[in-house]
Amino acid sequence: MVAMADGMAPPSFFLSSLDPGVGKTTALINFAQHLLRSDQHKDVAVLLCFSRLEEIIRLVDEMGLNEADFAVHTSDDEVNQLSTTLPDEARVLLTTHAMVMSKCRCSNFKEAEGLRYQGEVRAVRIWDEAMLPGEVASISTDQLAALRDPLRLSYPPLAELIGRLERQLEVSGGKGTLMWPDVAEDTGISCRSARAGVGQRQATYLDNIYALSGRRVLLRKPNPAASVIAALNTRDAIPDDMAPVVILDASGRIRSTYDLWERNAGNLTRLRSGVRMCQNLKVQVMYRGSGKDAWRKNGEVLAQELASLINSKPDEEWLVVYHKGVNSGAIPDQVKGLLSSNPDRVSFLNWGKHQGTNEFRHIKNVILAGMNNHPQTDYEMKARYYGGIGDDQDVCMAHVKQMEAGEHMHHILQAICRSAVRQGIGAMCGPCNAYIIAPKRSGIRDNLPKVFPGCKVSTWHPTTKRKATGKVGAALLYVATHFTDRPEVVLMFTELQSALEISNSSNFRNSIRRNETYKAGLETLGVEEVTIGNYRHRNALAMKPKPFGPVEGASYIINV
Template identity: 35%
Template structure:
């Protein structure tokens, strides 16, 4: 970093902005006026936070994936080093995983004197100033889980996060944040935990049986208190590795862990014809004095939970969002049953997987990314797709739950998304309570419905942006084609259009469909030219021949799935500039 480029009168804002613009230029990108306004608001809030001027609120910056939010944080830290003010106050950067911390440190190229790491039992703690010099490190990296586990009810009391004897001024939280942790678990699964542990923890199971019997007396939306003793007992069995715990499945362990976290808390009962009874609520309230803090969430513009937080709690402030132009993106949407149950059905699943295989086989030399459900004993989507293919193709796979903050597939331009990551109804109620702070049982059905649809959008956006779409240049998402298999209800078309504004959405059906209108004119002309012995035909010449002058209009017709399917069925290949009519 060349300090001589800046005068002593240069502000942190000016230096950060200059570094950011130059860094984007190195990636072949730039700031459009709209995006510049969004970055300006973020940089100003970071500067105010560092100097201790921010009011105690949570500031949400929603910059679409690929725009450079991480680059902006790194530019700000560099600006503090250049201006000589890096040691004036502390910075806390909270990331989701240890892997993200490692990547951030490597990319930022900070001197060891400037940072330290606080994570649980990991060599990362030796990075920078290490554990012994942590309090003297201006920048501290940690995980979301560490903040929640160390803070309790007061952030000021969490001395592990201190810089020179006091809480760090600038607090940055990367990815989604809620004022409390939502929990939701199935009563049937909790009952199955009791069955497994009965031979080993008879007294505990007896108390659990009594609790489950009490739950059975209640109706939907009733508030139910988890006995403090029973919840702590469950937590103790897990933490001590009690007898029988090794016989529990991962799902059962997760439910027992959530139950333990709910000791002494009220939960809401949900009853569903499909999933049975479940309890939902919140645990681990976020310390109010964590504010002021800046939240960086690319999905923030879509999530109804932030709207409710802002409206009901009043301490969330939205900074100017920045949205990509997704006109380089084509979504081929097949509306059909695509949940786990449907995919596990032999006939339905086989039909879907075969159609997916046909799509992939049409581009056997290209890389593909599939996003779908986590493999289990009854369903392995990747295995099913591979078994349906007649030729080997390079496939990558990410399952729901691991579809955020993964950058390993940014060069892949072909994405398959099968099914949606939807939660049980009780989970949406838990999100509502976490956002609003309203007691269990006082949920709002319309608001819960909005949370449900917005979570679909946010998860879809995150899944899609694992691919080349994240290669945003000057606010325009990278070229990418996705084949999406999603349920008809709620209608995914408008939801996807809002998540990816400007994208082309084609109705995709595996059943052969005839062309109509201008697409049919083009098809008929291509067939006539081939019959006349023409081997190739340029796209512009074709447009002129059928009376279509506008390039964008032609591009839209050519990218339509029905037209591409017709080309494939008729053995015509489309290149960047022309159509190859004969083999």
């Protein structure tokens, strides 16, 4: 920051990935205050960029600057009134990521209107939280269909083009590529004109339709089971001439976007960092689907799991991070309605607002009631953009999975660090208990030690048992019958596999032994997998040995 103020910083994106709670924001506040008092830097101005309006409001309060020294430039007129100073006249300008990207969409940074100080580019540029220089532009068949009728009367040529594009996407089956037309040139209608007659959501769809103009787009299904088809490409969101800029993002050490950016673009510089040790953090993971679809289908069961856990500590405060867009945002009310103690001790924070805030830093119990998932196509497009993979090249699925894992780790770090984890002394985090619901295939449990070095990871056992059906139900019934009749006799896998009429051991392993309901059923029956004979792997089931204790019916206990 000093190098930028002195005009000595090279044109690079400088990433500071210090963990949450270490003091990045405090350092920023003190730097800005000292800069304004420095006689050697009277003409040096600062641009501060934040992800959320709430962070701007908080920082204005914490910085304690004179109103003449700062201005706020956002899309919210009420927030802008935090200062009456015009942006061009304020040494410190606070704005949002979205505003900067909007200003730079059709120009480079140095030409962007509304971000300069007395006509000159601000020398000190700070970007708080994640910076993604590339963004995914996409439009689906459903979104195209939602635009046809609103545009049919006011802009018939545009409505006709949209209908034609929708049919082309449907015919593709979600495979291959398509040369997207230049929408403005083909229809004679600008994006700004078309936006004027539709709602905000539809205006966003139009932005993407125009953003894809003249580009070869990939055609994909957002996920294999989806009926809709999307056209996708990427676009630059941050121009290179915004450098030098300092990025304050704790996720910098775990997010794949930065790794690929550093490797392929060459203009990202990592600043010295330090990682907090997390021996004071205990994380329990429940293997269960917890995305938006899972909450729609099994919301009652999931809400009961959260309530049972919260009820187990009736005198403590809790923070729950949840999906706001499910059932009209009803998850908080679902959970509160099941609590047997004061519901006011439970705070709820939805995904999308899980970064930046310090409001919950005193809370020692936090639940991630689901993961902040994105369509697989988003992970693919990010892997392509940051990996420099062209639209005419195949992308390695390992790179897509790496991108997905990095995004999951980023969201987990940011969400859990809203709690008491961000407190602590020196290199040690504050005491905290975290609980995560996630499917096993996500690999989240294996990545937790990377996100929180030294943390203790264990299993969060569900209180509501899943009903075993099909082959799994038949397997548990066979096991229960066997050990009821012959509790001392082991049950070989081959016998159980044969009884279930499963063709080979691989299918038996994948469909039965790895099934979470089956494993929970064995636990309930008091049965475990064992190795019989000269085998390297487990090949049978046996009753668990009873723990050593007093002999039933004995009149005394020997003190050994």
